[in-house]
Amino acid sequence: MILRAKNWEEFQHYKDRDPPWIKLHKRLLDDRVFHCLPDASRALAPCLWLLCSESKDGIIKDALAEISFRLRMTEKKAEEALNPL
Numbered sequence: 001m002i003l004r005a006k007n008w009e010e011f012q013h014y015k016d017r018d019p020p021w022i023k024l025h026k027r028l029l030d031d032r033v034f035h036c037l038p039d040a041s042r043a044l045a046p047c048l049w050l051l052c053s054e055s056k057d058g059i060i061k062d063a064l065a066e067i068s069f070r071l072r073m074t075e076k077k078a079e080e081a082l083n084p085l
Contacts, residue, residue: 001067003082005049005058022046022053040081047071048085 024046028034034042051070052058060067068078 001060001062001064003048003052003060003067005052022049037084038081040077041084044071044078044081045085 034045037045048060048067051060051062051067055061062070064075064078064082068075071078073081
């Protein structure tokens with residue numbers, strides 16, 4: 001499974017990856033597309049951004065099983081939350 005964060009380049013401020021934290025932009029509060037997502041997808045998104053921050057290009061190349069393990073959720077719940085994203 002390969003996942004890529006939407007508009008990744010727009011929000012990058014580090015030259016090196018694997019930062020100890022990520023920024024959560026305030027304008028997300030007014031993003032209608034984000035708020036139209038199911039609750040599970042909105043909750044999963046910041047966790048995926050954390051995983052994306054480990055790579056220079058914002059891509060997660062792990063299998064669903066690995067993503068599920070790292071986020072401590074079942075594969076079924078992860079897949080259901082990922083589909084709308």
